[in-house]
Amino acid sequence: MSSVVLKQVEKAYGPVLAVRGIDLVIPDGKFVVLVGPSGCGKTTTLRMIAGLESVTSGSIFIGDKDVTNLEPKDRDISMVFQNYALYPHLSVAENIAFPLLARGANRTDIQPRIDEVAAALSISQLLNRKPKELSGGQQQRVAIGRAIARSPRVFLFDEPLSNLDAKLRVEMRTELLRLQRELSTTAIYVTHDQEEAMTLSDIMVVMRDGLIRQMGKPDDIYENPVDTFVAEFVGSPKMNMITGKLEGNRFASPTGVVTNIQSSNHHNVIIGIRPEDVLISGDVANGMAGRIEIIELLGPRAIVTVKCSNQRITAVVEMAHLLGLTEGLEVGVNLREGRVHIFSVEDGIRITS
Amino acid sequence: MSSLFIKNPEKIRRWNIAGNFILAGAGIAVASPFLWVLFASFKSGSQLNNPTLIAFTPNLENWKIVLNSGIFQSALRSAAVGIITVSIAIIVGSMGAYSISRYKTGGSATRFGILAAQVLPPAVLVFPLLDLAYRLRVNGTLTSVIAAHLSLVLPVVTWFLIGFFDAAPKEVEEQALVDGLSRFQAFRKVVLPQVGPGIGASAIFGFVVSWNDLFYALILAPGNAATLPVRIAGFNTFRGVELGAMSAAILVSVIPVLIASFFIQRHLVRGISGGAVKF
Amino acid sequence: MSFRLRMMGPLIMIFLAAIGYPLLSSFALSLTNYKITQRNATKFVGLAQYKDVLQDRSYWSSLTVTLIFIITAVILELAIGLAIAMALQNQKRFRNFTRSFLLTPMFVTPIAVGLMFRFLLNDQLGVIPALLNKIGINYDFFGPSRAIYSIVAIDVWQWTPFMVLLLLAGLESLSKQPFEAARVDGASPFYTFRRVTLPMLAPILTVAVLIRSLDASKVFEYVYAITRGGPGTQTQTIQYFTYKTGIQFYRLGQASAMSYLLLLIVISIVVVLFHRIEKVRAME
Numbered sequence: 001m002s003s004v005v006l007k008q009v010e011k012a013y014g015p016v017l018a019v020r021g022i023d024l025v026i027p028d029g030k031f032v033v034l035v036g037p038s039g040c041g042k043t044t045t046l047r048m049i050a051g052l053e054s055v056t057s058g059s060i061f062i063g064d065k066d067v068t069n070l071e072p073k074d075r076d077i078s079m080v081f082q083n084y085a086l087y088p089h090l091s092v093a094e095n096i097a098f099p100l101l102a103r104g105a106n107r108t109d110i111q112p113r114i115d116e117v118a119a120a121l122s123i124s125q126l127l128n129r130k131p132k133e134l135s136g137g138q139q140q141r142v143a144i145g146r147a148i149a150r151s152p153r154v155f156l157f158d159e160p161l162s163n164l165d166a167k168l169r170v171e172m173r174t175e176l177l178r179l180q181r182e183l184s185t186t187a188i189y190v191t192h193d194q195e196e197a198m199t200l201s202d203i204m205v206v207m208r209d210g211l212i213r214q215m216g217k218p219d220d221i222y223e224n225p226v227d228t229f230v231a232e233f234v235g236s237p238k239m240n241m242i243t244g245k246l247e248g249n250r251f252a253s254p255t256g257v258v259t260n261i262q263s264s265n266h267h268n269v270i271i272g273i274r275p276e277d278v279l280i281s282g283d284v285a286n287g288m289a290g291r292i293e294i295i296e297l298l299g300p301r302a303i304v305t306v307k308c309s310n311q312r313i314t315a316v317v318e319m320a321h322l323l324g325l326t327e328g329l330e331v332g333v334n335l336r337e338g339r340v341h342i343f344s345v346e347d348g349i350r351i352t353s
Numbered sequence: 354m355s356s357l358f359i360k361n362p363e364k365i366r367r368w369n370i371a372g373n374f375i376l377a378g379a380g381i382a383v384a385s386p387f388l389w390v391l392f393a394s395f396k397s398g399s400q401l402n403n404p405t406l407i408a409f410t411p412n413l414e415n416w417k418i419v420l421n422s423g424i425f426q427s428a429l430r431s432a433a434v435g436i437i438t439v440s441i442a443i444i445v446g447s448m449g450a451y452s453i454s455r456y457k458t459g460g461s462a463t464r465f466g467i468l469a470a471q472v473l474p475p476a477v478l479v480f481p482l483l484d485l486a487y488r489l490r491v492n493g494t495l496t497s498v499i500a501a502h503l504s505l506v507l508p509v510v511t512w513f514l515i516g517f518f519d520a521a522p523k524e525v526e527e528q529a530l531v532d533g534l535s536r537f538q539a540f541r542k543v544v545l546p547q548v549g550p551g552i553g554a555s556a557i558f559g560f561v562v563s564w565n566d567l568f569y570a571l572i573l574a575p576g577n578a579a580t581l582p583v584r585i586a587g588f589n590t591f592r593g594v595e596l597g598a599m600s601a602a603i604l605v606s607v608i609p610v611l612i613a614s615f616f617i618q619r620h621l622v623r624g625i626s627g628g629a630v631k632f
Numbered sequence: 633m634s635f636r637l638r639m640m641g642p643l644i645m646i647f648l649a650a651i652g653y654p655l656l657s658s659f660a661l662s663l664t665n666y667k668i669t670q671r672n673a674t675k676f677v678g679l680a681q682y683k684d685v686l687q688d689r690s691y692w693s694s695l696t697v698t699l700i701f702i703i704t705a706v707i708l709e710l711a712i713g714l715a716i717a718m719a720l721q722n723q724k725r726f727r728n729f730t731r732s733f734l735l736t737p738m739f740v741t742p743i744a745v746g747l748m749f750r751f752l753l754n755d756q757l758g759v760i761p762a763l764l765n766k767i768g769i770n771y772d773f774f775g776p777s778r779a780i781y782s783i784v785a786i787d788v789w790q791w792t793p794f795m796v797l798l799l800l801a802g803l804e805s806l807s808k809q810p811f812e813a814a815r816v817d818g819a820s821p822f823y824t825f826r827r828v829t830l831p832m833l834a835p836i837l838t839v840a841v842l843i844r845s846l847d848a849s850k851v852f853e854y855v856y857a858i859t860r861g862g863p864g865t866q867t868q869t870i871q872y873f874t875y876k877t878g879i880q881f882y883r884l885g886q887a888s889a890m891s892y893l894l895l896l897i898v899i900s901i902v903v904v905l906f907h908r909i910e911k912v913r914a915m916e
Contacts, residue, residue: 051530051531052527071530072527073531075531078532083522085522085524086525087528088525098529099533102534146532156531369722369724371719372718375715376734379712380734383733383737386749389752404759405759441646449640449642450643452643453640455636458639464906465902465906466647468905468909472846472898472902473651473898474849474891474894474898476874476890476894477658477892477894479654480654480658480661480878480887480891481654485657500650501650504650507643507646507647561739564741565739565740565742568871571856581741582744586743586857589750596751596757599747603747603748606740606744610739610740610741611739614732614736
């Protein structure tokens with residue numbers, strides 16, 4: 001168990017900077033998720049922490065030790081890869097034993113540990129099989145078992161769940177979280193799936209173009225995204241963005257006019273509103289006028305897409321309020337008071353009023 | 354591919370029949386020379402003068418002549434040359450191929466060099482090797498043949514292995530690095546086992562190349578150190594009596610390779626489509 | 633030294649020793665009048681050997697013989713190989729056995745193949761002329777202007793399997809979907825072959841042809857076993873001619889110049905081949 005610190009870490013591939021100066025402090029025992037669209041540098045960052053990629057400049061510390069130039073084996077980490085990376089020629093038990101044996105453990109001494117790990121992941125009955133005889137979910141359990149068999153200072157996860165089907169993914173997510181809480185080992189997890197990031201992380205790090213755009217508690221980021229990129233990236237369905245002019249608390253745009261914004265700004269701005277904060281009423285004169293295009297039912301709630309002149313606005317509506325709404329209906333759209341995010345038109349940065 | 358041509362069942366049937374005819378024809382073309390030589394190896398001198406004779410009393414005279422002609426010593430020599438050449442080629446080639454595949458060592462230039470080395474006209478290399486063998490007083494020995502065969506086998510084997518390493522997943526060895534192995538240990542304990550079948554196929558292929566070579570062996574080690582192809586070339590005569598012996602000698606060289614080819618064939622098709630000679 | 637270079641080290645050393653040294657030394661030899669048999673000292677003669685070789689009509693005639701050999705052999709191997717590869721892919725039962733069996737000729741010692749066919753095709757003692765005789769055809773396989781094509785036939789027998797191997801691997805790596813689309817679109821087998829199979833296979837065909845051509849340029853054993861270049865010089869291929877110059881006449885300097893000229897031709901072909909491969913690699 002250790003903290004992990006990155007100081008001005010850069011990675012260049014020829015003239016291309018994949019990671020452009022990252023500073024990151026990960027406290028001991030926390031679960032940190034690096035999230036962002038593909039090509040944002042999150043995987044490269046993780047691989048630099050693992051020692052699988054060299055660092056172009058900057059330094060990386062695990063605990064108090066500068067590991068920047070150490071081989072992966074000397075960093076005391078374990079890692080789970082997207083496609084599991086099990087040793088195809090070894091049995092499940094041998095796979096789990098591998099990191100222990102590789103560091104010179106005695107085969108008979110580690111048997112209890114293997115059994116313990118297998119039990120914790122409910123794969124005890126699979127110990128004698130070869131990886132190719134296992135399902136994807138079972139392979140992933142073995143990969144995780146191998147990672148926890150030794151007690152490393154840091155766990156690294158490179159999109160470990162993205163090869164699993166949707167149902168299994170949610171199950172494994174819960175299990176991973178449970179394991180990490182039990183072991184309280186520092187974990188760094190990379191994913192492109194913001195929902196996974198939200199549910200897993202103590203600290204969420206949103207990356208884009210090789211830079212950290214925002215980091216913090218997931219709910220903090222959700223509530224106070226620093227710019228339009230983060231605002232749109234986090235949350236599903238994604239935040240509605242409307243460009244218009246703000247005068248006092250009146251916001252006017254080609255999409256329509258709303259009058260309940262709390263702001264003293266007089267600017268051309270982008271306002272952002274989460275779908276669950278969009279209010280739909282049968283009264284066309286109330287707020288922005290539009291017509292319901294599509295209603296997608298999701299069990300307890302529904303996603304309603306409203307076309308307001310030039311733009312589509314998405315709303316998440318609780319089942320109780322869905323009554324009377326039908327596709328094709330003319331409606332009025334309002335924004336819940338105090339829930340509007342205001343961003344600069346020029347650079348998309350959040351404006352605090 | 355039959356399923357890809359379905360328009361109506363009649364057409365598939367005709368397509369399959371045509372395919373089977375082609376295969377049957379090819380099968381006969383491949384088998385009949387072997388069979389005929391097999392027949393001839395059991396014929397006596399006078400029976401050989403009647404080439405279409407099929408019903409005859411087989412005798413073992415030809416085989417006795419061949420087996421007493423030192424052909425076994427030659428076969429052993431060929432096997433020794435092949436095994437030593439291939440062992441060196443596999444050890445050195447797998448290390449280099451891994452470096453080229455995994456770390457792009459030397460970029461395109463290395464890959465080009467290895468490809469170009471495979472098509473060097475043997476005549477370019479053989480005279481300096483002969484000359485050097487004279488100077489080092491190893492002319493007429495197997496040492497010079499092994500050196501020459503390395504120039505033949507090493508580029509092919511390395512080229513094959515690059516393809517196999519390219520096709521092996523990177524993550525597994527990265528996992529091994531994280532799990533506590535050094536880079537060389539990861540190569541030896543994790544990467545090599547993964548490409549095991551590829552190494553086996555390359556080794557057999559390299560062995561066959563060495564086993565079959567006449568040109569280098571004939572020039573560098575004629576005389577007392579004759580390898581099997583050189584020995585067989587020595588049966589190149591047309592006095593009727595020795596035709597039978599020549600047939601037996603041909604079979605002695607063919608049989609081990611046929612057995613090897615049955616083991617290697619499936620890996621070769623997979624290896625080539627799996628990246629070994631990926632074009 | 634970094635790990636990657638340490639791994640390359642042994643390979644580079646053996647390459648330098650077994651290929652680099654002979655290659656350079658062969659070039660040095662080609663600039664001299666070195667003969668194994670000569671008493672007086674070897675002289676540096678510059679490019680004189682090259683000039684002699686280029687003016688030697690036998691050299692050009694062996695290049696021509698080799699070229700005719702390559703072209704006829706490779707075209708036949710390609711056509712027959714493609715037919716067999718497609719039939720093999722189409723095959724349902726005994727797949728592994730058929731494949732192993734049909735590939736065997738390429739593994740057989742070429743000198744044994746040469747002797748085998750010398751025997752089978754022999755005028756008096758060979759079974760094939762004997763059978764032809766029975767149906768009234770009298771054909772001398774190694775007679776004037778025929779011998780070269782008999783050598784071609786032997787090469788086809790031995791090396792079509794290699795073509796089959798390359799093409800089969802190519803066919804099996806093709807994506808199935810375009811074929812299924814063609815099927816849904818109602819294309820006839822022949823149309824599918826011409827418009828889907830051939831274009832998709834084109835890169836592999838090109839490379840297979842180049843590999844076989846370069847390999848065929850080394851043809852030696854069949855000539856050595858059967859015709860020794862004859863009748864006349866009609867089957868004197870470049871490799872055999874070089875062997876004769878160097879070994880029978882001991883003119884190592886001249887033989888080196890001859891093989892270096894051939895090397896120039898071969899290397900320029902390889903450059904084309906390599907560009908093709910790199911292009912395909914870049915596409916993936």
